[in-house]
Amino acid sequence: MSKNAMVSRVENDRVLVLERVFDAPRELVFQMFKEAEHLKRWWGPRGWEIPVCNVDFRPGGVWHYCMKCVDPNQGDFYGMESWGKGVYKEIVEPEMFSYTDYFSDAEGNTNPDLPSTDVTLEFIDQDGKTKLVNRGEYVSAEALKTVMDMGMLQGITETWDRLEERLNEVK
Numbered sequence: 424m425s426k427n428a429m430v431s432r433v434e435n436d437r438v439l440v441l442e443r444v445f446d447a448p449r450e451l452v453f454q455m456f457k458e459a460e461h462l463k464r465w466w467g468p469r470g471w472e473i474p475v476c477n478v479d480f481r482p483g484g485v486w487h488y489c490m491k492c493v494d495p496n497q498g499d500f501y502g503m504e505s506w507g508k509g510v511y512k513e514i515v516e517p518e519m520f521s522y523t524d525y526f527s528d529a530e531g532n533t534n535p536d537l538p539s540t541d542v543t544l545e546f547i548d549q550d551g552k553t554k555l556v557n558r559g560e561y562v563s564a565e566a567l568k569t570v571m572d573m574g575m576l577q578g579i580t581e582t583w584d585r586l587e588e589r590l591n592e593v594k
Contacts, residue, residue, distance in 0.1 A: 427587070429580055436564035439571075441557040443583055447590040449546045452553040453517035455586060456544065461593075462488070465585040468578040470494025471505075475529075484511045486522070487531050508533060509542075519545045524559075538566035555583075 429443040445452050455461045457480040463473045467490040475489040486509040492500040508527035514520040521544070526537040533539070540559045547554040557579075561567040 429583055431576060433567070437561045437567050439559045439561070439567060441559075441579060441583075443555055444549065445553045445555060445587055445590055447553055447594050448551055449548045449553045450517045451590065451594055452555060452586075453546050455589060456520070457516075461589065465589040466490070466582060467585075468581040469585065470497050470500075480511065480514070482511055482514055485509065485531070486511070487527065489529065504529075517546055519543065538562060538569055540570070 427444045427446070429441055431439065431441050433439055455465065457478065459476045459478045462478065463476045466473050466476070466488070470492055471490045472493050473488055474491050475487070477485070477487045479485050488507055490505045490507070492503045495501050506527045506529055508525045508531055509522040510525075512521045512523065522542055524540040524542050525533040526539075527533050538561055540561055542560075543558045545556040545558075547556065559567075561570070
């Protein structure tokens with residue numbers, strides 16, 4: 424378990440704020456989010472792989488990916504695929520970027536039945552470490568509850584644990 428635990432809070436009933444400090448320089452942490460080769464190695468909860476990861480990291484560009492459960496111990500999830508699509512809005516390297524996150528299908532069509540999220544990631548330099556602040560804004564409190572009920576908090580915690588492991592490998 425990491426000594427740099429994630430802190431989470433909800434603002435205005437529909438904004439989920441996640442914070443965690445990573446023991447790595449800001450430029451490197453930022454790079455982990457912009458390059459498919461890195462994302463493939465850490466994105467998603469434990470037991471899930473990223474067989475498809477296409478990144479066009481520029482405002483208006485699209486990140487389209489598939490998470491697939493490869494862990495037989497995860498029961499009904501085993502073999503399941505979950506497609507996602509991010510559309511980048513603003514990028515200020517290495518300080519921040521924002522995107523809208525959608526559930527999608529293999530062709531990149533967004534799923535209107537599941538809530539999209541406006542995500543802003545902020546990378547704050549703290550004497551060679553990086554404080555990552557993830558703000559996810561949902562259309563409503565109900566939409567936020569929907570993703571929380573889907574186990575999103577556990578998923579993002581495991582994802583950021585994997586990010587920390589990846590940073591330790593490459594730094």
